[in-house]
């Protein structure tokens with residue numbers, strides 16, 4: 001294990017901003033992870049587990065501890081009748097894994113095509129998109145308990161998944177995810193619950209998407225195509241995707257909100273018995289609630305095509321993004337009366 005010093009973190013994130021890590025090391029084996037933790041303990045350093053850096057914002061001052069860049073690889077696929085269990089290292093690229101599943105004819109993660117980041121980060125965040133969530137296909141994960149040094153297995157239930165949430169987001173970095181097992185189906189199980197996808201495949205037969213082409217590859221291509229129109233080009237501007245979580249309200253609170261804004265769509269969340277309020281609806285200029293053109297700080301702004309997404313110009317500051325995020329939270333609270341929280345993890349010095 002080689003520990004480097006004062007390594008710029010911006011290139012390791014999709015925001016492309018923020019300061020350096022005091023110490024930094026690449027982790028390719030569990031043994032390297034244990035050695036790195038021993039190093040941190042000896043020097044009394046805080047530790048940060050870094051995946052693909054697509055859901056974090058690094059402070060301009062950087063991070064004063066040890067960054068562990070997870071590069072644990074390996075993919076195994078075991079087909080058993082109508083199912084297959086896919087075990088992947090936490091350092092595998094999530095979208096490459098989805099592509100592999102699609103090529104192998106395995107259903108369950110195709111709507112999660114095109115999400116940046118690595119397998120470990122996907123578990124921590126319980127990624128979701130287009131009506132699918134990782135928690136629906138996750139069987140178990142293995143993690144290193146950074147206190148005891150033991151490898152521990154968590155069942156799906158023990159991961160305590162929720163909307164963009166898991167047990168690992170609340171354990172103060174105690175567990176580093178090492179690998180994850182997904183249970184996928186060899187039987188077709190298209191999930192067209194999301195309106196954009198439904199429209200492409202069933203309602204309108206435009207662009208050559210007819211029912212007949214409802215196969216894994218076509219669904220993946222459709223998702224990738226829809227996503228291209230919704231996110232900025234990462235080679236031009238930085239972002240970490242949706243900066244805020246959509247608020248989950250009780251049915252009573254959501255109804256009251258809908259009385260004030262009759263056009264506001266609401267989405268039942270059966271697993272929480274709450275109702276998801278699409279924050280982007282309020283930020284959409286067509287609904288006249290906010291003018292996002294005025295919500296700009298330095299080189300940071302809300303993305304026109306998807307206003308939950310904060311984008312930052314190259315060389316802009318992390319402080320600007322954080323100020324903009326606070327401003328959005330403040331204005332939503334003042335005007336709509338609800339508290340919103342970031343989905344993106346802000347790493348402070």
Ligand SMILES: Cc1cc2nc3c(=O)[nH]c(=O)nc-3n(C[C@H](O)[C@H](O)[C@H](O)COP(=O)(O)OP(=O)(O)OC[C@H]3O[C@@H](n4cnc5c(N)ncnc54)[C@H](O)[C@@H]3O)c2cc1C
Nearest residue numbers: 051052053054055117118120121122127128176177240241
């Ligand atoms: C353009 C764009 C589009 C996006 N679209 C979506 C979307 O549609 N749906 C969605 O859900 N998300 C989306 N995201 C957010 C992001 O891609 C996901 O949350 C992704 O899973 C984060 O993975 P990562 O490896 O980059 O994690 P990182 O950003 O590196 O880390 C995120 C958090 O997870 C922790 N972590 C990472 N790896 C491990 C590990 N092995 N063990 C323990 N903790 C770990 C980190 O410490 C940190 O707290 C998008 C982001 C971008 C930039």
